[in-house]
Amino acid sequence: MDLIFGTKRYRPEIRMLYDIKDLIYCKDWLKKTENIPLYYIYRDLSLTEHDRKKILSNCLRYDITIIPPRTLGIEYTKTAGHYHPHHYTEVYEVIEGEAHFLFQKGIDRLEDVVLIKAKERDKVIIPPGYGHITINPSKNVLKLANWVSRNFIAIYDPIKKRKGGAYYETVDDIIRNENYEEVPELRVIKPREYPEFGLTNRIDLYQLVNNLELLKFLNHPEEFEDIYSFRSIL
Ligand SMILES: [Fe+2]
Numbered sequence: 001m002d003l004i005f006g007t008k009r010y011r012p013e014i015r016m017l018y019d020i021k022d023l024i025y026c027k028d029w030l031k032k033t034e035n036i037p038l039y040y041i042y043r044d045l046s047l048t049e050h051d052r053k054k055i056l057s058n059c060l061r062y063d064i065t066i067i068p069p070r071t072l073g074i075e076y077t078k079t080a081g082h083y084h085p086h087h088y089t090e091v092y093e094v095i096e097g098e099a100h101f102l103f104q105k106g107i108d109r110l111e112d113v114v115l116i117k118a119k120e121r122d123k124v125i126i127p128p129g130y131g132h133i134t135i136n137p138s139k140n141v142l143k144l145a146n147w148v149s150r151n152f153i154a155i156y157d158p159i160k161k162r163k164g165g166a167y168y169e170t171v172d173d174i175i176r177n178e179n180y181e182e183v184p185e186l187r188v189i190k191p192r193e194y195p196e197f198g199l200t201n202r203i204d205l206y207q208l209v210n211n212l213e214l215l216k217f218l219n220h221p222e223e224f225e226d227i228y229s230f231r232s233i234l
Pocket residue numbers: 082083084090132154
């Protein structure tokens with residue numbers, strides 16, 4: 001399933017069911033299911049060579065992720081989920097479909113768990129210190145874009161160790177993950193705009209390629225008090 005972006009064709013990195021088998025709520029369903037593809041990640045996209053140079057010189061990366069609708073037993077399909085090291089952040093846009101972003105702050109002890117329900121054109125910033133999982137809770141394809149720093153490697157182990165995020169979202173309920181000793185009450189919130197970073201519903205996320213200094217917070221969150229302290233984000 002290649003993606004045509006501009007004039008280029010991109011090959012996806014495919015995440016398979018068995019890649020995230022430890023994180024699935026319905027273990028009985030998993031036992032009787034073959035290894036199917038779950039989602040497709042197209043990394044490091046750019047429309048032109050000129051854009052590519054700008055993106056690289058700002059140490060950024062633009063990716064697209066496609067998550068087809070599916071239930072894993074009774075649980076909605078989702079990404080593996082990870083944390084970022086050193087307080088790196090990330091920004092997402094829902095290009096198509098509906099996304100539920102599950103954020104959890106802290107690794108050994110969870111301090112905050114948030115679910116952001118986002119729809120087409122919404123922008124969502126992942127604040128420093130929060131692990132994140134993306135859920136497709138609909139019957140439609142979910143297509144996401146993100147800008148992220150090129151300077152870090154995501155950390156998958158903590159979520160794998162706990163067999164998923166703090167909560168599982170199923171077709172009829174949101175279920176607490178018993179593998180965490182203490183889980184704060186889930187805060188369900190709506191996305192907001194961040195005009196100070198050019199992140200409004202009017203723009204396509206890729207357009208920021210013409211204004212990459214607005215995305216400085218992705219490599220230097222410590223210089224942005226609101227981002228760093230999560231004020232006005234969540
Ligand atoms: Fe991430």
